[in-house]
Amino acid sequence: AQKITQTQPGMFVQEKEAVTLDCTYDTSDPSYGLFWYKQPSSGEMIFLIYQGSYDQQNATEGRYSLNFQKARKSANLVISASQLGDSAMYFCAMREGGSSASKIIFGSGTRLSIRP
Amino acid sequence: DVKVTQSSRYLVKRTGEKVFLECVQDMDHENMFWYRQDPGLGLRLIYFSYDVKMKEKGDIPEGYSVSREKKERFSLILESASTNQTSMYLCASSTLGAMNTEAFFGQGTRLTVV
Numbered sequence: 001a002q003k004i005t006q007t008q009p010g011m012f013v014q015e016k017e018a019v020t021l022d023c024t025y026d027t028s029d030p031s032y033g034l035f036w037y038k039q040p041s042s043g044e045m046i047f048l049i050y051q052g053s054y055d056q057q058n059a060t061e062g063r064y065s066l067n068f069q070k071a072r073k074s075a076n077l078v079i080s081a082s083q084l085g086d087s088a089m090y091f092c093a094m095r096e097g098g099s100s101a102s103k104i105i106f107g108s109g110t111r112l113s114i115r116p
Numbered sequence: 117d118v119k120v121t122q123s124s125r126y127l128v129k130r131t132g133e134k135v136f137l138e139c140v141q142d143m144d145h146e147n148m149f150w151y152r153q154d155p156g157l158g159l160r161l162i163y164f165s166y167d168v169k170m171k172e173k174g175d176i177p178e179g180y181s182v183s184r185e186k187k188e189r190f191s192l193i194l195e196s197a198s199t200n201q202t203s204m205y206l207c208a209s210s211t212l213g214a215m216n217t218e219a220f221f222g223q224g225t226r227l228t229v230v
Contacts, residue, residue: 006158009156031215032215033215033216035218035219043204043223043224044221044223045206045208045221047218047219047220050216050218052215052216091158091159093159095215103149103161103164103172103174104149104161104164104208104210104219105161105174105175106151106158106159106160106161107158108156108157108158109158109159
């Protein structure tokens with residue numbers, strides 16, 4: 001069964017520092033996709049970045065990058081030059097099965113707090 | 117602008133009541149999902165649907181059922197609400213396309229069962 005593990009319940013980081021949020025996953029399917037979402041205190045879910053299992057390069061979107069280590073089954077989110085507005089819950093998610101009709105499962109999340 | 121709308125932001129229901137949570141999307145998406153979010157547990161999938169009248173169980177379907185009679189609407193039903201179903205419920209939708217199609221979320225319904 002597919003599974004997502006986020007081992008950091010909470011993190012504190014100084015403003016302007018880089019931060020890495022950990023995510024490991026478990027699946028037996030060779031075709032899968034990994035997502036990161038941000039949930040600010042307002043509650044909305046904001047899609048940040050995507051990595052496919054067959055993608056050769058790590059995904060990047062502005063200040064967000066994904067450190068994808070397939071052999072270790074890890075997909076860590078890296079936020080460069082953190083800002084106060086980055087304070088939020090962050091969720092790692094996975095879709096498997098090579099079809100977008102398949103379910104998307106989430107991890108337990110990491111609460112990131114940025115100190116000024 | 118894409119939109120997923122949940123019928124209520126806050127709901128208070130009594131134990132034993134039948135509860136309906138409604139979700140509507142205006143993006144013509146094939147996939148729709150219901151999750152519950154609890155502190156420390158993240159988002160857990162209750163049910164999802166990939167087409168009208170089609171549904172599949174997620175990880176925690178017990179005590180819930182769903183209905184999808186129209187493509188744009190996905191309803192979550194608590195047949196007999198219990199206090200342990202007090203939670204934040206999130207609806208999401210996504211298109212049936214490439215694997216990199218993200219899910220779009222509603223604003224959530226905070227349900228309290230007393």
